[in-house]
Amino acid sequence: MESFYLEYKNELVGTVLCLLTLMILKYFGAKTIRKVGKLSDINEVRTRLIVKYSTIGLTGFGILALILIWGVDFKEIGLVFSSVFAVIGVALFAQWSILSNITAGIILFFSFPFKIGDRIKIMDKEIELPNEIYIIEDIRAFHIHLRRKNGELFTYPNNLMLQKAIGLAATYEQSMDNSSDL
Structure with missing residues (x-):
């Protein structure tokens, strides 16, 4: 176990820093969005929805950062992602208007x-x-x-x-x- 910590010391420190940064960004981002919602007299349900969207976006960036920190080989993961994105792309193309409505909802909020x-x-x-x-x-x-x-x-x-x-x-x-x- 000790050899694992010594061998992956930099990756572990990077992971901890990345997770702390994500938690801080999530906290201050949610606080800012709630403040904008309150100052603009926007419905609380809409504000929570935008907080949820920002959390999902930050989680995506966090996963990408962790992949970079741990040095995952992009050739190996590229095959998996291309297959997943091909399936998701076909599904999302059929639902393009839903995505445009969600994006428009976020724009209308801000x-x-x-x-x-x-x-x-x-x-x-x-x-x-x-x-x-x-x-x-x-x-x-x-x-x-x-x-x-x-x-x-x-x-x-x-x-x-x-x-x-x-x-x-x-x-x-x-x-x-x-x-x-x-």
Whole structure:
């Protein structure tokens, strides 16, 4: 056992430093995300979701760092990763819109152009949407819950919130009032 410690002393020290760094980054990252969420008055569920995403990302970087620290031969691990990524790539290609919705959800969290309770107008000519104002009830990882004036609830994908023109209702109503004066 002592010979193991002596033989892999540098790798063990590197592993301990890597794990400590990851724990510190996770703690301060989660604390920062929660602070941004609180200052921006963002729903706690959304904040926890982004903390979970950052933890998964840090774990991936940690695994990569540990592979580098322990000097795993990339030719051997390359074959395993290429096989796994080929299978995952085919599966994810079929689910590309889900990934784009998750990414859009993260972007919406940090740029926070919309909040729960905001009244918005969706200006999308491709989809048959009534020309009305919607209230944002909830912002999830994949979609946003919108409520119409008549009480009907429906979902709208996060990626469309970034791709299509969305106006805040107060701003839209003011611009319509000003344009009628012209």
